[in-house]
Amino acid sequence: MTIGGGQQMATIVGPDGRTHHVYTISGVRVEFPAKAYPSQIAMMDKVIRGLQRGQHCLLESPTGSGKTLALLCASLAWQRAEAENVRKFNETVEAAARASLKSVKQEMQSADETDLKMSSSVAKPVYVPKVESSPVGDMSAYYSDDNSDDDFKMPTKKRTKISKSPPEKPLVSIRPSSVGSSVPIKMEDMKTERVMLSSDGGSVESPVEQPFIQRKQKIPKIFFGTRTHKQITQVVKEFRRTVYCNTPMGVLASREHTCIHPEVSRSANKNEGCKTLNDRRLARQDTQQKGGCSYRWQGKEKLKTQSQIRNYGLDKGWDIEDLVSLGRRIRVCPYYASRDMSEQAQIVFSPYNYLIDPRVRQSMKIPINDNIIILDEAHNIEDSARESAGGSWSQEDFHLALNDCEKIGNRHPTMEKEIERLAKFSSYMMQWIGKHATNMKSVGFDKEVLIMTGTEFVANLSVDGYGPENLVELKAIIDYIFNEQLESDWNDKEGSQEPQLSAVTQSLLEGFLMIMDLMLNCNQIHRDDYRAVVVRTVERKQKKGPGSSFFGKANISQWTYALNLWCLNSAVVMQEIKQSTRSIIVTSGTLSPLASYQSELDIDFKLTLEANHVIPAKRVWIGTISQGPRNTLLNGTFKVTGTFEYQDELGRLVLSVCQTIPHGVLVFLPSYSLLEKLVARWRDTGTWQHLSNYKTIVCESRDSRDFEDTLKNFYSAIEDSENALSCSLDGSGDMSDECPSKKTGESPSGAVMLAVCRGKVSEGLDFTDNNARAVICVGIPFPNFKDTQVELKRQYNDKLSASTPLLNGSEWYEIQAFRALNQALGRCIRHKADWGAILLVDDRFAKTPRYVNQLSKWVRSSIRHFKDFEAMTNSLKEFADNFVAEDAAAALIASQQQSLASNQEESLLSTPLVVASSPYFAKPSTFIASPDVVCLSDDENNSILSVNDSLTSENSPLKAVARPVEMNQTPVRPMLTSKIPPATVAVQSKEMKTTPVKHSVFVNKKPFATLLGNPNKLSLSQRKLAAENGSHYFQAMNPTTSAKPEFDS
Incomplete structure (x- = not known):
């Protein structure tokens, strides 16, 4: 089927038994673990074209649109295709080289025979062809068991094999073409250097014209950088979903996240502690002086190669936590093991400052020449580049x-x-x-x-x-x-x-x-x-010592x-990167305006994208408010935010939203200074106490060491509110008498987090579903105008903007504010089925269209301006009530289904509701079903059909999930689906050469479905159904269009 732009789509059953969608994009076959959104297809198209042409890409795709998965699948699919290209090219080069050398050898032998007398009196010339080569691009090269330690090995000179025959004529230059691209790969032509050596070791001039030998190519390595170590874990999770998860991979991380030494890991400065402990002299004398790190030196041979980590079971994508856990188990240093394995990897994940900062890049020995750099969540790349250059x-x-x-x-x-x-x-x-x-x-x-x-x-x-x-x-x-x-x-x-x-x-x-x-x-x-x-x-x-302090310290x-x-100037460090790499791909949900990145980084991004959001507009509420509950103007300038009147009105607004919105609410403020002022004021006025009656209050701390505890408290409060809502349903929709919330008279509420734009909470964390049903952004987070560095940057841009593409200082200053704001706004909408509200608290949005235009595309397209607080509250309440009711109805149905399955459990052990014991199972199996639900999954509890999959053909409304259950096994409760009358399901073998096995499925003694097939091959929606004696496939057929099979009505 044609998708658009020439891309083709098909579906296959992958080795995991799940459906994978196959797209052909710019000539490259891309396998995707789900049906791709249009924004994902657009992104994959840009990535593949950029890699084929050796061009740079600047790609914006909103939060929740699956950009990370698209980046991984597109780049790895291109790399796989390029590996085959490189393999064929290198085979051609080797064959041509062998043929040329054979021809040269034959000619030299003939010349030797003719000049035999001369050769006995004159030193024989020996020709040394010096040909650079890089590893052949075949996968086996990445599973080498080479135990060399490049970190500490002394430089050695490779011996050059001496050829006794001079080449005769140049070879034809053969260049591999990138898949789907008419642009040839850029390669340096390497001529063979020949030295004529006399028998006494001296050199004489070579009379033979030196030939041209094309050097081999290597597969470009992918360096995938993201902002934090925590985000690497999320990226690797997406990597595991792909069919490319067997690609040799590595993760680079700091000692802060990898050290397992019992003493160093508890020290304040793990870097210096590790370097001191790993002094080579101490390491050599480890047994005598008990010095050195035993994890590094005694265990280094256990975990250095891709094959070794696979032998330990980490063969389909692993993150740094997996490596640290393995390191503890086998007593091997994860930090150095990760560096060793990254040398052999085809894709390496790391924080992106490892790739940008030349000091880190040199220390970690990261080779960027002719390789690919992907920078995900790179909205702060300008700042990072400037910081790494100073x-x-x-x-x-x-x-x-x-x-x-x-x-x-x-x-x-x-x-x-x-x-x-x-x-x-x-x-x-x-x-x-x-x-x-x-x-x-x-x-x-x-x-x-x-x-x-x-x-x-x-x-x-x-x-x-x-x-x-x-x-x-x-x-x-x-x-x-x-x-x-x-x-x-x-x-x-x-x-x-x-x-x-x-x-x-x-x-x-x-x-x-x-x-x-x-x-x-x-x-x-x-x-x-x-x-x-x-x-x-x-x-x-x-x-220390006596002083004015009560504790003896002054x-x-x-x-x-x-x-x-x-x-x-960000371009100072980006200059080397753009000149050395094959392609740089910069992505984020908040890159607009794209032109500023091109000018600041001084990179010509030939391929750009501003993708639309995948979230239906009805599932997100976006509004601005100009005044609070008591009609106080809400203007977030520094002068106004310092007044008690503003702080009190903002407190009343936050309280109102928390009374309206269930579960999680995030409040983003422009600075820690304002956050601290609000907390102090609200405690004094009682607003804090009123707010805590509805939500658990947590605050983002300046101290990053408190961050994990802050998140745990927030998530714990959300989980409590979800459990309270769950126990409040007694099957009729009323709150149960056993629910703690009913006994106390308080409704389950959730938590509110007070955080700061540009803080950790606003940058890349995933507050999905109930974790963030509303985001309140207070003011506009402009950088500190009086900060010396900000002031110097503004002056620098003003000076150069007239003669270069740089934005002037004021434009640059505004963009910094709205990038931080847009990043915070994206915290609550994380996937297509999510819902949430976004409230921008500042009257400047209604008065200044320029500010609205700098919001993300998906935000500004749905924004509404409210001057009246009551009108805003009513609109927000209506929106929230609709989705709260939808969630409650779904939870009620799930609760009823769970209760029904629980009541049937005991009887099902002896008398299954539905029995299917035909020859295509080794043992009798049970389909648990109701008039609305069919459950079917494999032995490892992997769903074969999800709740959104149709069991029958396209004209049937039945939704199904499934699980095979043995006769003596406790059945698993059916998954939720909508109430739909029973339907007839026909299952027909692909190979109807023999009389099909007919087996009827009954629900409540009434015909439900008929399974048709032979014992060897059955298929159901092209999904894999595992049985102990093998795998079977079922194909769903429409009973009205099938002629041969018989069906129960």
Whole structure:
């Protein structure tokens, strides 16, 4: 069937017994675990075309539209097709190379025979063809059992096999074509270098023209980045749903999420603790000194390859929690195991800062050349790119580095001069920061700054003898010292204790010099994309000993000094990525306006998409409100939000919504400052107490360590409200006398969470169904106007907007606010069957059309403006009541069905309601059924038919789910379906060569359905039905159109 745009669709039964939809998109076969939404098809089409052409994609698809699944299926389907392409190409290259070498050898043998006398007196030439190759793109390469440890192996030189025959003529260049694409793959032509060697090892000039040999190709690796480690778990869950879940995969994560060492895992800084513990010398002497990490060194050979992790049962998609659990069980370090396995993987999942930040990319040895980078939930990619191109170093940091260098310099004879230079540089930077902490501008009562352009900063360093050339030398020294220490670790005798620079010092100096390299490379074109900012702040510490504090500790304040190098141009780090990778695919639900990404990242996104939402408009209520219950104007500017009048009116509004909406309500505020003010005010006025009568109140904390506990409290309250609603139904729709809520007179309510835009709650968390039936967004979350970094970015854009595509400072500032707002709005609508309300609390939406136009496409298309609070409340109540009633009716039917099945359970053990014991089951099996429901699933409790699947052909309204139950097994309760009169179901074998087996199904002693088929092959809706003696397939037939089979009426 043609879908549109040339895509074709078909359905197949996958190896898991479920229906998979097959689409042919731009010549690539894509298998999808469900019928794809139009937005998913559009996204897959863009992804595949981008990968075929080596182009970059910028794709926006609303929350809940299944964009992650579309990204995975499209990219992995293309990779699978490309792997076959590469395999054929490499076979052709190998065959051509063999033929050429054979021809050359024959010619040389002939020449040798002719010049036999000359060859006895003159050194024979030996030709060394130097041909670069990369692994053949066949799957077996990714299951290698190679136990090499690339992290710590010393560099070795590969031996070159010497050919005694010179090539004769160039080979024909053969290029593989990407599937469905007329654009050839870009490849560097690699000519064979031939060296003529004399018998004494010298070289002589080769008289033969050097040939052209095409190098092999490799399969592009996919790096799939998302914003947080938690989101990786969600992505891997989607990965498991696909037919591509057997693809060799890896997950890169920090030590914070992977360390299992009993001491280090409990430390405040796991990174430094791990680096110190894994000192190679300690590791070698582990048994004598009890040093090193046994999980890393003693268990490293247990879990390094794809085949090893498959042997442990993780063969169809695993996340970092699975790896940590396995690591604990077999005593292997998950952090290093994940790095080892990612080298062999075809798809690697990681936080996207691992792919963007050049320091992390270098540390993790992530190869991006000619590979694919997918950045999901990348609405913050501009900020991440700027942050990764900058850094902050305190005066104390350089002081500690100086001490470290001085401590080991005199005791390290082989590198004394190099370490002395690092010590001088550390001392210089420490003094430089202190020297420039004068004539500073106050930006708060406890903060002062001094701002320089990048040019001014570089000039300052150059005057003191640390110009660009000197910094390059220092970076080379750092690299040299690190490599020398690494070699020393492996080659020194066991008793040697040569001192080494600490991991902290190496990280500090290497990080600073790498940022300077970004600033100064490419002829210093990025120099003025930076601002050097010296910051002086007050740091408060507790001093031990006698003091004014009751507990014997006194708070002391002291000035601290730091140097910040702030990058104002995201393109600084994206430049290398866009030039190195095959394709960059950037996606999110909130990317609009797309043009700003192109200008900020300086990437030419040839393929863009703004997809529509999959949610029916009737299932979402979207409105703005300009005034509260007492007609107070609701204007979310900083000046107004500080007034008690505004805070009290907002409290009354939130209370009203919580009285109207069941279960979960999310309230997003522009800042933590306003959140804290509201909490204090509402506690004083009693609003907090009134609100807590209807909802459990939880607040997002500034401290990220409290985040998990906050979520648990919220979800627990929602679960309690769902259980209370469930127990309130007694089968007639009335609340049961046993329900706790009825005894106390209180209705089950749920929870309200007070959170902050740009906080963790607003970024990528899935508040599906009852977890968020309403989202209230208060004000517009503009960044802090007085923040120094925001101010500098605005000025930078204003300066360059006239001569470049960059937005001006005001436009950039507004976009930052609405991206954060749109991200928060998407928390409540998570799938097609979800429902929820969105309320924007600010009068500026009704007065400023420009603000409405910056909302996501799916929001602005359904928005309504309310000036009157009562009108808004009535509309919201009507919407909520309709869906609450729908949910209650569904819950009531489910409760009745459950009760019916429970009452029938005992009698069904001896006398099944429906018996089907025909030859296509090894043992008698039971179909549990009612006039409305047929249950059928496989032995592992996997539904063969879902509640939305039709058991009969398209003109029958019967809905069914199913489960085979043995005669002596407790039957499983039927799943919910709508009340539909009994229908006749005919099941006909695909192969009617023999007389079909006829078996009637009865419900309440009345004919219900007839199953027709032979003992060998039956099929029902193309779904797999498992029996102990094999698998059987059933095909549903329409009784009115089938001639041969007989049917019971």
